[in-house]
Amino acid sequence: MLTEFFTLNRIDPAARSLTYADIPASYTFHLRPKHWSRRKKGYVIGRIVFIPPGTTDVYFLRMLLTKVAGPTSFEDLMTVDGRLCKDYKEACMLRGYLIDDGEPEATMVEVGQWGMPALLRSLFVMILVHSEVADPRKLFETNWRLFADDFSYQTRRTLDMQYFQAPDQYLRNEVIKHIEALLHTHCRSLDDFGLPPPADLGQNLVGNRLICEQLNYDVCMQQRTAEQIYSTLNRGQQDAYHNIMNSVDEGAGKFFFLYGHGGTGKTYLYNTIIAKLRSQQKIVLVVASSGIAATLLPDGSTGHSRFKIPINIVKKGTQLAELLQQTSLIVWDEAPMTHRFCFEALNKTLCDLMGVPFSGPTFRPFGGKTVLLGGDFRQILPVIPGGGREETLNASIIRSPLWLHCHLLCLQQNMRINHDVINERLVFDGMTFPQWVLAVGNGTVPAASLDDNNDRAWINIPTCLVLPPNGDSIAPIVDFVFHGLLDSYRSVSFLKNRAVITPTNETVSRINASVLSCIPEETKTYYSTDSLCTESTDDSELENLYPVEFLNSLVFNGMPEHELSLKLYTPIMLLRNIDPPAGMCNGTRLMVVHLGTNAIKGIILTGTYEGTVVAIPRIALNFSEHKWPFTMKRRQFPVRLCYAMTINKSQGQTLDRAGVFLPKPVFSHGQLYVAISRVRSAAGLRFLIHNDSSLPTNCTKNVVYTELYSELIFQGNSEGFFFNSRLHISSPSLPYIFSYHYLYSRTWT
Structure with missing residues (x-):
């Protein structure tokens, strides 16, 4: 059967796209005379006899037959880039199927x-x-x-x-x-x-290198930057600026939360405060919950890397301890995404370092350090594997005892969405596009129950934003987002400003593969080397129970795929924080400009490091899931194609053109809001919805935990305040954050 497979590849071009394991799905083997012919009916899954992992040549021959498409002879299998290898193991090594010590x-x-x-x-x-x-x-x-x-x-x-x-x-x-x-x-x-x-x-x-790095700034330039930005702040931003600066200057050590929907200028305000304090030679630690948000902040890093989360004990007298003791302000963006236990652990660490009790009348949150958290509770909350609504809410910072000490600042004016004719046009139920986006986030868009769960969560999407479906095809959404792709696929500005957004990784892979097939460049495929971690189990039989092909088939969230196909000028996204100080964070988007054997050369598309040329090596990544009795090690480039991305990964991205593809409804709080708030204009947003035949194609689920907003008020400190220009109650029966107005006379209405 094998030698006739080689013969088939020599005479039939259609067979050369298949591996030996795949050939039975399209061809059938005849014993007399021995030959392969096109399959006319039925479906068969091929299986090659199992060979236990080892060093025998047969094992490596089997590995090649499961991965190499269209070989015409044994010599062809052993030839890599025109070089005839001495054995099958060397061929596997050169093709990247094995870990090479060199x-x-x-x-x-x-x-x-x-x-x-x-x-x-x-x-x-x-x-x-x-x-x-x-x-x-x-x-x-x-x-x-x-x-x-x-x-x-x-x-x-x-x-x-x-x-x-x-x-x-x-x-x-x-x-x-x-x-x-x-x-x-x-x-x-x-x-x-x-x-x-x-x-x-x-x-x-x-002396302390960490402290020196945080003081290594041009004071005059920082002062000029602070003055320039401050002059452009709106009223709400200025009020928040003065409250935070007063806390730092007076040593009040207040705990603030800067609340505002996407585009209200939270990052802009952070930059003003950071520049001002650094011009005064004060230490500001700037972190974010996600890597992509960290790249938008000056010298930002992720909270996990800066504060060693999960937090190890920070011993007094160490450089990190001295840095924390001398810090004047901690800024933490996208805080709603982070589990509240991270903030509570940081609080205990700072209290210990500053000699402040953890509780009692003299307790001061975060050891008396001024801490500024920021974000939008309409967006995605902490991800709890297997957790439901209540588990997710309990993980939120508003359920932490620290929230009782929080001073809430609110920004409302949207600085991202363009106030053009398209955005100001009424799109749904008397609302303009910016108003509709906020209504989706607040959960105030009229909703109905259309499924067996009896959840009043189904909303209508404005007709002007919905693309007519074409069966199960993804073509309508791809055509909208990447219109003119063949003329602009090499353009950095074209790639960085558009993407398809969808809830699941499975759909992301489908869209990426479809768009990649349209790019007129040569495909280069990288294969991972997968193995079981020796420290994950003492049972040597697991290697026989879970062969390499099975490990290759596993897909975990946040893990690069075993088979990574790329082309020149394609957009990719990093899946790991491999060099945050250089802008290489989880979520960073890049354009491929060189595909080497052992490294990928890319140009960063967005953020502070836009335009920077970087090199991405293969790295070793460990993954485990409770349903598997082992930890798997995968050595692969930590990237994936990024013509499409999941809604969770899109958080923090700003696009000119986004297509929201919903083969299934969203399943978590804030996902729909995050998807529609990525764009600056309604003209750059379209939906493609594939519902069951019993449901209309312009409706989908909007999952919002509305109780979150009521707790945002009632658990807040009585001194918390909102910078609202007027009282606005959108629904008398539902308590939303805009139901209260803190007057500058310090009286409540």
Whole structure:
């Protein structure tokens, strides 16, 4: 059967797109005479005899037959990029199916052909932190000269000596110092990887490096930035600015929450406060709950990386402890996404460091530090695996005892949505587009019960925003979002401003594959190497129960796929925080400009680091689910195509054109609101809804936990306030946040 499979591929071009395992689905085998012919009816799933994992040639031959399409001979299977391998194992290695101990070195050599020294140093640190390097010191000693080219140039320029050759000892030492600084941004050290320390202990000259990094700003430039931005703040932003600044200046240590829907200028206000305090040489720690939001903040990082969440004990006397003690303000964006236990753990850590009791009359939240959380409770709440409505609400910060001490600030004026003719046009029930977006988030759009669950959650979508369905086809939404794709697929501005948004990863993969097939570039496919973590179980029989092909088929949320197909100029999204200080965070979107064997070269599309060229290596990722009795290790590029993205991943993104594809309704609080609030204008938003035949195609579910908004008021401190211009009650029977107005005379109405 195998040799006739080779013969079939030589004579039938249609068979060359199939692997040996796939061929029975389209062809049938005849014993007399032995040959394959096109299948006329029925459906068969192919199965190759199982070979236990090992080092035998048959095992690696089997691996090739499950992955290589259209081989014409055994020699063809063993040929990779025109090179005939000595055996099947080497062929598997060169094709990327096996973990190659020499891959880190090969990655450095490959990127060294086009990468600058600073990029190579960052790549070296990424490989150390996220991959398993057998001998980090050997990798350093082999490549340190690649890292030092810019130091040689800088030395010649400083000395004004064109042909001066800096001593190797000096250059090597400069490289070590810079790598040490990069490792510190990942909270790691040279000692962790057995690397030599710098010859001169420069860190003793600067004292606490973490503190020095937070004070390393141009004071005059920060002052000019603060003054310039402040002059453009609206009334609500100015009032919030003064309340926060007064708390810092007076040492009041208040706990604030800046509440506002998308586009009300929360990030703009953060930037003003940060610039002002840094111009005064005060320390501001800036974090966000998601990587994409962190890239929009000046020197932002994720809360998990900055505060070591899940929090380890921060010992007094350490550099991190000293940094926290000297911090004047902590800014945390997209706080509603984070589990309240993270904030409570941070509170206990700061109370311990500042000597403040955890409870009682002298208790001060967060140890007396001024803390500014921000976000929109209309958006997605903490994700609780397997959790329901009550579990999700209990994980929210408003259910924390800390919320009793919170001072609530509110921004209402939308600065993102354009006030053009299209947006001001009435789209539904007497509302303009901006009003309708907020009504969806508040849950005040008229809803009905249309399913067996008897939930009054089904709402009508304005007809002007709905595309007519074409059976089960995704073509209408793809055509709207990527109109003119073939003419603009290489354009950065075209790719960064549009995407299809949908609830599930399964649908995302379907749309990405469909759009990728339209791009007139050569496809390059990367395969992951999957294995069971040896520390996850002591049962050696699991390797036989769960063969490699089964591990290849597993898909976890946030995990790159086993088979990753990319083309030049395609948009991709990072799935891990691999280098947050360089803008490479979970959710960062990039455009591919080079597809190497061991590294991908990309250009960051959005955020503070827009336009930066980066290198992405393969990294090792561990995954586990309660239904599997093991932890799986997958070595793959931590990216996925990004013509489409899930609603959860779209949070924090701003687009000119977004298509919301709903083959099934949303299933979590705030998802529909997040999807429709990604755009600046109603002209850039369209829906494609595939409902059951019994339901109209212009209605869908809107899941909103309305009790959240009432608790937002009633659990707040009596000194909390809203900057509203007038009292507005949208529904007398439902308590929403806009039902109250805090007058500047400090009396409640």
